[in-house]
Amino acid sequence: MNKLQHQVSPYLLQHQHNPVHWQPWGPEALQQAKDEDKLILVSIGYAACHWCHVMEKECFENQEVADLMNKYFINIKVDREERPDVDMIYMDAIQQMGLSGGWPLNVFLMPSQKPFYGGTYFPKAKWMNILSSVQNAFVEHRAELEASAEGFANSISDNASLFQIMDLETNPSFIPTSLKIIVGNMDPVFGGMNKAPKFPLPSLLKYLESIPSTLGKEIQSFQASEVQLSRMAQGGIFDQLAGGFSRYSVDSEWFAPHFEKMLYDNGQLLEVYAAAYTRTKNPLYSEVLIQTIQFLNSELRAKNGLYYASLDADSEGIEGLFYTWPYEKVNEIIPSLENPEFYRTYSILPNGNWEDARNILFKKEASLNYKFKDELSLLLAERNTRIRPETDIKQILAWNAYLLAGLVAASQALYSAEIKQDALNLADAIEKHLLKLDGSCLHQASFSGNPIEGFLDDYAATALAFIQLYLVTFDKKYLEIANKLVEKATELFESKEANFALYLYAQNKNKELIADKVEFTDSVCPSSNSMLCEALLWIGLIQSQVNCTLRAQQMLETVMSKAQSNPSYFSNWLRIYSQWFENPQAMIKFDLTYVMDQGLMDAMRDINRTLIPVENLPENKHFLVCVGNHCLAPVSTWDELQAQWKELI
Incomplete structure (x- = not known):
């Protein structure tokens, strides 16, 4: 029988009336496959996925297809947004098989959960042929399937052997070269990668916007960013009526979108447009910020203050x-x-x-x-x-954290107290519904059965967002939350492999998964390890925790050789390396009490640099300017700070 009726995932609930005997991912279904010695079919998708709906209508609602599936397979439905750890393993397996990835993702597993074949969308006739062929192979050629599955299972675990450590101290500058490669691969007329379909890729845009002015103009990274941001704002990918971006454009001109709207895209794009508006003061970008926030608040904000996952296409x-x-x-x-x-x-x-x-x-x-x-x-x-369109009402922590960071950035770019209040309200909702007192967190606010514990991106994105909020409010509560999250993340996700600086995506106590996955490439979302790396750098800087800084450096040294060879897929790592090491930004550490007593806060903010309140300045010194790992002499007065700053710039 179909066992999805008690789930909370809208995607799983969409399949609760299928004649297929679907089960959710979990120990019960996995054990049944072993007990009955049956193959497992894992079918992965998400609520806003158009082709997932097409395959459901053609195949999973069809009794003839369902009879075949029910006879030979333990059928497991997975919402990839609810269980990204499961999706990560089997998407990698499909790609190891030389097949194209995408959703719906349909993967055949041995009773041991090890994969041997799969694919994405299949029409009815082809799907039925595949079902029969796979079952026949299981009966007649089981040994070969076992060997194949064992090989794929071994190949999808990530470990230190995948990486070559780079000494960042002796390595020559490579940021200009990486930027030239990225800009050279971008469409000079419409922006974005020079192909179709086109995805916004916010991490890549953040990298382009983060470059020092002289270098940005020289390599034309600012121009590449502006072309894309302007064309996207004009295009069909942006909802000209109600605001908000669709997930991607099916053509190369941002004209015809795939109409699903995702929280993670819109949250991240707020940060990008805020950075571009701060630099250019282009009114088109401020209009995009305002309209996108209006869309998010009117169509995705729930009564509990968190934001829903997506709107269907x-x-x-x-x-x-x-x-x-x-x-x-x-x-x-x-x-x-x-x-x-x-x-x-x-x-x-x-x-x-x-x-x-x-x-x-x-x-x-x-x-x-x-x-x-x-x-x-x-x-x-x-x-x-x-x-x-239907709304996917899942409230996912990492995605809400992307939005929190975006709201903080937009509030600063537009000097908007209203948007800042939106950020504060969201932070309160995150703390109330998704964070635990011991520093751990949930992946989503509602769940079936046992709660889904947070994944590495949940911890890292939330820590970063709360750090950003701290840097504009100076409220220690937010820094303490970020601290707890980083500490818990290092406890829960540290690799079992000695001397491996990167962290696992799923908690290292997870027993259901056949492989350890380490998320390190930046795609439509920044990699969880890159976000944790930046959170460690911030904690190290703000609280003088040397161990955090050193661990972040080790993470960068682990990844940078890969980043050099394929910069488009390591854009968040490259931005972090550029901003913290190769092109470090000047920051001002200051005595908050003194600044408030002297009424200097507005003047400090006008400098438009990162401000970090600290309590360990030398006696009678109130300001300390730092650039990377170098600091100038601490000074006592506002006039002395201004004089230092003029020399610096």
Whole structure:
């Protein structure tokens, strides 16, 4: 029987009425496979995945298919966002097999959980052939399957042998070279990687925005960032009516999105647009920040103060139906003869500019939506009467942490007390619903059966976000939370392998998994190890904890040789190395009590550098300017600090 009815994951609940005897991932299903000596089929997806829905309709809702699956397999459904550790193992296995990864991910395992075959989306006829062929191979060629599965299982565990240690002290500068490679691979006209589909890749954009001004202009990293950010803001990937970005564009021009909207993208992109706005003061970027935050607060914020995971791409079974427009409907609301500029600006055509004679609102030029706020409000009111896409109501810690960091950055860029309050409210909700007193955390706020303990990205992203909040509020509570998370992370995720500086993705006490995975590449989200590395650097700097600084350096030395050879997939690592070692930023340590008593806080903030309150300055000294691992002489007065700062810049 289907055992998904008591789950909380919207994705799993979508499958609760399938005739397939689905079970959630866990000891009961895994033990049943061993007891009955049956193959395991693990099918992995997520609620906003369009092709997951297609395969469900074609295959998993079909009784003939279900009968075959139920007869031969223990069928396990996994929400990849709920169990990213399981997804990580079997996605890697598929790629080791030389197959293309993606979702839905369907992997066949021996009763021991070791994988031997799989793939992504399959139409009904092909899926049924695969099911029969796999079962026949299990019966007739079991020994060969066992050997194959054993080989794949051994190959997917990560360990120190994958890495070559680099001595950062003797290594020559490689940030300029890495930037040239990245910029050279980007589309000079529309931005992003020079291919389709196109993903925003916020970590890569953060790297481009973090470079010192002279170097950024020389290598044109700022120009590459601006091209992408502006084109994305104009494109169909950005919801011109309600704000917020879709997950990716299916074409190379950011025109036609895959319409799902994910919290992790939008949270990270707030940080990127905030950095770009601070540098350029481009009003397009401030409009994106404001509209995206409005979208998040109106459509993804839950009553408990946390934010939901995503909005589906489909409504009424059709991808993009909610977001796109027949010409006749737009003309009915905003007559074209009276508003030709609006139609030109948003590329609205009588026969449609997309599929099925529908229009995606898409700006070919970088004009502000504010210019057409009345017209857009009319369309939004009409859109709000439509059947909405489903919301995935999971509240995932790491994703909420990305948003917290984004809100902090946006509040500083726009000098917005309102956005800062949004950040404070979210921090309170995270502390209340996802953090434990002992420093550990949950992966998500609601769960079925046993709670899902936090993964490394949950700990690292949350520690970083609370550090960022501390650096703008100077409230020690946030620093203490970050401290606890970092301490607990080093306890729970340290590799069992001696002298290996990186940390496991799942807790080292986990007994259900067949492989130890170490997440070290940066993709649509920064790698969990890179985030923990940066958190360790901050803790080391703020609290003079040398052991944290040294461990972070060891992590960088472990990864940097790989980062040099493939910089696009190590952009967060490279940014960290650049900002902390090769191009360190000046920071000001200061006596908070003195600054407050002297009324200097606004003047300090105008310097627009990282400010770190400390309590261990020499007697009668109130300011200490540091650049990387070098500090100038401590000074007593504001005038002395200004004089030092002028010499520095």
